[in-house]
Amino acid sequence: MFLTNLAYLDAGSGSLIVQVLAGGAAAIAVAGRFYWRRLLSFLRIRRADEPEVAKSDAPA
Amino acid sequence: MSVGLPAIGGAAGSLLHPEPGSFRDPHSRVLRGREGEIYRALSAQGLADFEAVASTAFWARALEDGRVVPTELVAPADRPAELGAGWPSLLRHETIPVVSYPYEWPFGMLRDAALLQLDLLTAALEEGMVLKDSSPYNVQWRGARPIFVDVGSFAPLGAGEAWTGYRQFCMLYLYPLLLQAYKGVAPHAWLRGSLDGIAPEQMARLFDGGAKLKRGVMTHITLHARLEQRYGDRQRDVKSELREAGFSRDLVRANVRKMAKLVEGLDWEPPQGGWTEYGAGNSYTDVDTEAKGAFVRAAAAARRPSLAWDLGCNDGRYARIVAEEGARVLALDADQGPVELLYRELRAEGDERILPLVMNVTDPSPGLGWRGEERRPLELRGRPELVLCLALVHHVTITANLPMRAWVDWLAALGATLVIEFPTREDPMVQRLLAAKQQGTHADYEREAFEGCLRAAFDVERSLRLASGTRLLYLAHPRERPAAP
Numbered sequence: 001m002f003l004t005n006l007a008y009l010d011a012g013s014g015s016l017i018v019q020v021l022a023g024g025a026a027a028i029a030v031a032g033r034f035y036w037r038r039l040l041s042f043l044r045i046r047r048a049d050e051p052e053v054a055k056s057d058a059p060a
Numbered sequence: 061m062s063v064g065l066p067a068i069g070g071a072a073g074s075l076l077h078p079e080p081g082s083f084r085d086p087h088s089r090v091l092r093g094r095e096g097e098i099y100r101a102l103s104a105q106g107l108a109d110f111e112a113v114a115s116t117a118f119w120a121r122a123l124e125d126g127r128v129v130p131t132e133l134v135a136p137a138d139r140p141a142e143l144g145a146g147w148p149s150l151l152r153h154e155t156i157p158v159v160s161y162p163y164e165w166p167f168g169m170l171r172d173a174a175l176l177q178l179d180l181l182t183a184a185l186e187e188g189m190v191l192k193d194s195s196p197y198n199v200q201w202r203g204a205r206p207i208f209v210d211v212g213s214f215a216p217l218g219a220g221e222a223w224t225g226y227r228q229f230c231m232l233y234l235y236p237l238l239l240q241a242y243k244g245v246a247p248h249a250w251l252r253g254s255l256d257g258i259a260p261e262q263m264a265r266l267f268d269g270g271a272k273l274k275r276g277v278m279t280h281i282t283l284h285a286r287l288e289q290r291y292g293d294r295q296r297d298v299k300s301e302l303r304e305a306g307f308s309r310d311l312v313r314a315n316v317r318k319m320a321k322l323v324e325g326l327d328w329e330p331p332q333g334g335w336t337e338y339g340a341g342n343s344y345t346d347v348d349t350e351a352k353g354a355f356v357r358a359a360a361a362a363r364r365p366s367l368a369w370d371l372g373c374n375d376g377r378y379a380r381i382v383a384e385e386g387a388r389v390l391a392l393d394a395d396q397g398p399v400e401l402l403y404r405e406l407r408a409e410g411d412e413r414i415l416p417l418v419m420n421v422t423d424p425s426p427g428l429g430w431r432g433e434e435r436r437p438l439e440l441r442g443r444p445e446l447v448l449c450l451a452l453v454h455h456v457t458i459t460a461n462l463p464m465r466a467w468v469d470w471l472a473a474l475g476a477t478l479v480i481e482f483p484t485r486e487d488p489m490v491q492r493l494l495a496a497k498q499q500g501t502h503a504d505y506e507r508e509a510f511e512g513c514l515r516a517a518f519d520v521e522r523s524l525r526l527a528s529g530t531r532l533l534y535l536a537h538p539r540e541r542p543a544a545p
Contacts, residue, residue, distance in 0.1 A: 017298065022279045022318065037304065
């Protein structure tokens with residue numbers, strides 16, 4: 001919805017992932033889900049860019 | 061401009077002139093009015109963001125306690141027509157007396173600016189807002205008090221959105237602070253040479269081996285650099301993946317809180333000796349110091365400057381005297397140590413008149429960035445009406461090898477009343493500086509030659525020989541006033 005606001009600065013993919021790994025206890029579940037999805041995607045059980053992702057990315 | 065918003069002002073006869081350093085955020089542009097007043101044009105999206113932040117409780121608190129620059133919405137009827145339809149709103153900001161940049165701040169100022177940024181971000185997150193960038197150029201100073209000036213940086217935090225400004229915070233705040241705190245390396249030259257800051261990969265090369273064990277290094281440097289290298293050229297939409305994995309506002313808050321703790325714990329002590337003890341341990345007698353103070357005070361009281369520069373300010377003794385006479389003072393010194401100590405004192409006193417900056421006047425901050433205009437040279441950030449040049453001329457001419465005439469002419473071009481001290485050849489400090497040079501190199505360092513240069517560009521109102529006998533003070537006025545910058 002407000003994602004276009006933030007778009008002028010390149011947050012950097014690596015820099016975004018650091019925030020998951022640096023978040024301590026608050027980040028454990030998120031990190032688990034993030035890497036689980038990556039694993040599924042790697043094993044081709046799940047596509048990397050599923051349609052609902054693209055949909056939720058659309059500007060409001 | 062990526063969203064197709066029109067350019068604003070700048071033409072002959074315009075009421076508003078774009079600030080050359082304000083072009084990155086497509087929804088917000090800083091403009092300068094004819095009298096130097098500061099405006100900010102907002103796009104429709106920018107206005108929606110501003111209205112969102114202006115309705116929060118933290119915004120009201122931050123305005124009240126002076127952490128954010130006083131800002132008001134210009135009434136639609138008063139909005140200049142030249143803004144056009146693309147920029148439906150205009151804000152007016154209170155003007156900051158003198159703009160300064162992070163490559164001029166001592167360690168403590170950069171740290172306090174970082175903490176202000178994190179403090180505002182924490183408060184914003186509590187009410188569903190975020191700072192969409194983390195640039196120290198968004199912080200300015202009223203004396204020793206930091207003020208956040210980029211009101212256009214606040215925006216609502218989208219669902220599942222991470223801290224977009226984290227990388228920029230590392231590059232422009234955290235890494236320079238870590239360099240100084242952990243390695244004792246001043247980051248000023250690097251920040252001046254790279255306006256985007258220091259890259260994670262560059263830091264990782266400096267912090268290898270045992271340095272990785274220091275607090276914050278493994279996560280924010282080693283891991284950061286590795287992940288950046290690994291994911292830098294991949295096309296995957298990491299943002300969406302994180303959102304799907306449940307990245308939440310709580311996680312952003314946790315990261316910001318941990319970063320604030322890390323920054324709070326960083327410290328740097330200026331090395332003892334040298335310039336940090338110069339004010340207390342130099343060769344002046346108390347009588348000299350008192351007479352010098354009285355000379356400076358009389359000059360300031362007669363000139364009543366609104367802005368003064370103290371070149372080579374050291375412990376700030378004379379900057380304070382000028383400030384007591386009602387001036388704002390830019391206190392400049394090439395050595396970070398005394399500037400850091402002066403800043404700490406001023407901060408503890410709650411001073412809002414003296415801005416201490418690290419600056420070598422023989423190599424002052426130039427114009428930098430896009431077309432050399434994003435960051436202005438020192439001389440274009442407010443002309444002084446009084447300049448103090450005390451216990452400096454021998455360092456400039458002997459140590460830095462600047463010809464006396466060139467130095468005095470530069471001072472004259474500032475168009476300000478000048479209080480200048482000339483230590484004679486017999487002065488112990490001059491003798492020390494000369495001893496480091498080949499004999500005969502500075503044969504022209506003589507009182508007569510100095511006075512000849514001074515009188516060529518200035519009218520000397522008065523001079524005084526201090527009791528020690530080797531130091532002379534002059535009060536002088538430039539013959540020609542320069543054109544306005």
